[in-house]
Amino acid sequence: xxxxxxxxxxxxxxxxxxxxxxxxxxxxxxxxxxxxxxxxxxxxxxxxxxxxxxxxxxxxxxxxxxxxxxxxxxxxxxxxxxxxxxxxxxxxxxxxxxxxxxxxxxxxxxxx
Amino acid sequence: xxxxxxxxxxxxxxxxxxxxxxxxxxxxxxxxxxxxxxxxxxxxxxxxxxxxxxxxxxxxxxxxxxxxxxxxxxxxxxxxxxxxxxxxxxxxxxxxxxxxxxxxxxxxxxxx
Numbered sequence: 001x002x003x004x005x006x007x008x009x010x011x012x013x014x015x016x017x018x019x020x021x022x023x024x025x026x027x028x029x030x031x032x033x034x035x036x037x038x039x040x041x042x043x044x045x046x047x048x049x050x051x052x053x054x055x056x057x058x059x060x061x062x063x064x065x066x067x068x069x070x071x072x073x074x075x076x077x078x079x080x081x082x083x084x085x086x087x088x089x090x091x092x093x094x095x096x097x098x099x100x101x102x103x104x105x106x107x108x109x110x111x112x
Numbered sequence: 113x114x115x116x117x118x119x120x121x122x123x124x125x126x127x128x129x130x131x132x133x134x135x136x137x138x139x140x141x142x143x144x145x146x147x148x149x150x151x152x153x154x155x156x157x158x159x160x161x162x163x164x165x166x167x168x169x170x171x172x173x174x175x176x177x178x179x180x181x182x183x184x185x186x187x188x189x190x191x192x193x194x195x196x197x198x199x200x201x202x203x204x205x206x207x208x209x210x211x212x213x214x215x216x217x218x219x220x221x222x223x224x
Binding site: 032034036042043044045046049051090094097098099100101102103104105 | 116145147154156157160162167205212215
């Protein structure tokens with residue numbers, strides 16, 4: 001069965017620290033990959049997406065993610081986090097049809 | 113655009129009562145999704161529609177749950193009878209063929 005695994009459930013960083021959130025998926029076909037973010041008290045919104053082409057994709061607010069097909073991974077990175085990045089981050093994979101599988105989420109807390 | 117609209121935002125009900133959650137997708141979007149978010153299970157896809165037709169309802173937990181989409185601008189998720197384990201945040205999302213999903217603010221359901 002298709003699945004998405006996010007390695008860290010909780011991450012605590014200080015401002016200006018670098019961030020990398022791991023995401024692995026299990027699906028043998030062509031994938032479309034997403035990172036969504038949910039700020040406290042708000043709904044999910046798209047951070048970035050990968051469909052094809054350059055495996056390094058850039059999203060909003062300085063986030064980027066790299067698709068490594070051989071590792072079935074799509075890790076999220078940001079060189080320097082800010083307090084306002086405190087949120088929950090979800091990796092997701094679009095499988096056949098329009099069914100999107102979400103990971104369990106990673107809660108990031110950035111200390112000011 | 114007002115985005116995806118969900119009502120009510122909060123619902124508290126007693127076990128055994130019928131609960132109806134409502135969603136208005138973004139105009140022009142032809143896909144609509146219902147998700148449930150809990151601490152234990154994360155974000156789960158319950159059902160999705162394309163052009164008002166249910167495409168995949170394999171995530172609907174049991175017969176107590178039903179969803180309808182009578183027209184392109186309205187969908188309901190009904191739970192009858194409700195149980196305490198149904199307590200969760202229910203999200204509605206809509207999309208076009210671009211795959212990016214736009215989420216509503218969610219309905220926080222508490223069943224006592």
